[in-house]
Amino acid sequence: NAGVTQTPKFRVLKTGQSMTLLCAQDMNHEYMYWYRQDPGMGLRLIHYSVGEGTTAKGEVPDGYNVSRLKKQNFLLGLESAAPSQTSVYFCASSYTRGQGRTDTQYFGPGTRLTVL
Amino acid sequence: EDKVVQSPLSLVVHEGDTVTLNCSYEVTNFRSLLWYKQEKKAPTFLFMLTSSGIEKKSGRLSSILDKKELFSILNITATQTGDSAIYLCAVLNQGAQKLVFGQGTRLTINP
Numbered sequence: 001n002a003g004v005t006q007t008p009k010f011r012v013l014k015t016g017q018s019m020t021l022l023c024a025q026d027m028n029h030e031y032m033y034w035y036r037q038d039p040g041m042g043l044r045l046i047h048y049s050v051g052e053g054t055t056a057k058g059e060v061p062d063g064y065n066v067s068r069l070k071k072q073n074f075l076l077g078l079e080s081a082a083p084s085q086t087s088v089y090f091c092a093s094s095y096t097r098g099q100g101r102t103d104t105q106y107f108g109p110g111t112r113l114t115v116l
Numbered sequence: 117e118d119k120v121v122q123s124p125l126s127l128v129v130h131e132g133d134t135v136t137l138n139c140s141y142e143v144t145n146f147r148s149l150l151w152y153k154q155e156k157k158a159p160t161f162l163f164m165l166t167s168s169g170i171e172k173k174s175g176r177l178s179s180i181l182d183k184k185e186l187f188s189i190l191n192i193t194a195t196q197t198g199d200s201a202i203y204l205c206a207v208l209n210q211g212a213q214k215l216v217f218g219q220g221t222r223l224t225i226n227p
Contacts, residue, residue, distance in 0.1 A: 004158075031213055040125070042204060043159070043217040050213050058214060090158060103148045103208050105215060107158035 002026055004108035006091050012114045013081045021076040021111050023091030030096040032074040033058075033105065034066060036087040043090065049074055050096075081115045088112050118143040122205050122218035130226050133195050137221045139205030140187040149188050150215065151179055152204040159204055162190070195225045 004025045013019055023032065030051050035043040035058075045058030049068040063085060065077045074093075078085060092105040119142045129135055141149065148166045152159035163172040165181035165188060172179050176195075181188045192199055202222050206215040 033214065035217075040219060042120075042122075042219040043206075045214055045216075048214050056213075103150065103164055103215075104161045105150075106161070109157045 004091055004093055004106050006089075006108040006111050008111060009109065010112050012116065013078075014116050015082060017081050018077070018079050019081065019113075020078075021089055021091075021113075023074045023076070023093075023108055024072055025074075025091075025093040025106070026072060027093060027106065028071070029093035029106075030071070031094045031105075032068065033092045033094075034064070034074065034076045035090045035092065036060065036085075037090060037110075038087050046076065046089075081113075083115045086113060086115045118207065118209060118212075118216040120205055120207055120216050120218035122203075122221050124221060125219060126222045126224075128224045128226065129195060131195060131197060133225075134191065134193045135195060135223065137190040137192075137203050137205075137223070138187060139189070139218055141205075141207045141216075141218075142186065143207045143209045143216070145210040146183065147208045147210045149181055150206045150208070151188070151190050152206070154202040154204060154220070155200075162203075192223075197225045197227055199223060200225045 033048040034046040047066040049055045052071045089111045091108040094105040123138045151162040163179045168183040176193045179190045202220040206217045
């Protein structure tokens with residue numbers, strides 16, 4: 001049981017390049033999330049998904065797109081990277097609320113992205 | 117808009133001291149408050165609180181929620197250098213599927 005995994009762990013991009021971050025979970029969670037973490041800012045939600053084929057915007061969605069084609073995977077795309085997107089990106093997943101299930105989100109190890 | 121504010125933002129103490137971290141919130145239709153510990157990588161879950169006045173405890177860590185005054189505290193007694201981390205507080209409202217996080221408190225324990 002690997003939990004939540006993210007690839008890649010590190011990446012350096014030039015301004016204008018594109019890339020996709022992959023998140024995978026093997027806990028059969030319905031909900032998945034993408035956050036970015038910048039110094040002194042805590043975790044800010046980029047996009048999230050409440051189920052396969054559905055996505056929604058979070059607090060800071062501009063410049064990012066997501067897709068959830070399979071329940072276990074959640075992809076985060078940067079179409080044209082900017083230096084302001086230099087950050088650490090975390091993926092998380094959780095169960096649907098209710099039925100006695102915890103609200104806890106389980107986090108992946110993070111991806112450190114630098115945009116030059 | 118839901119909001120979480122943590123204080124202090126940074127705290128440096130000596131090993132063996134007791135610390136109290138604060139989390140205040142404004143959220144429509146509160147459901148739960150969660151505490152996480154973040155060392156070098158991913159945040160790890162500590163506590164989930166839903167009811168006022170009921171202390172959650174795990175070893176030297178404990179937490180309590182006050183739904184009337186809209187805050188929670190996280191206590192760590194007899195601190196150790198391994199307690200050095202960022203501590204994150206987050207809240208969830210009944211209608212939303214997403215957590216709102218505070219800025220975090222960076223705790224440093226010096227030997």
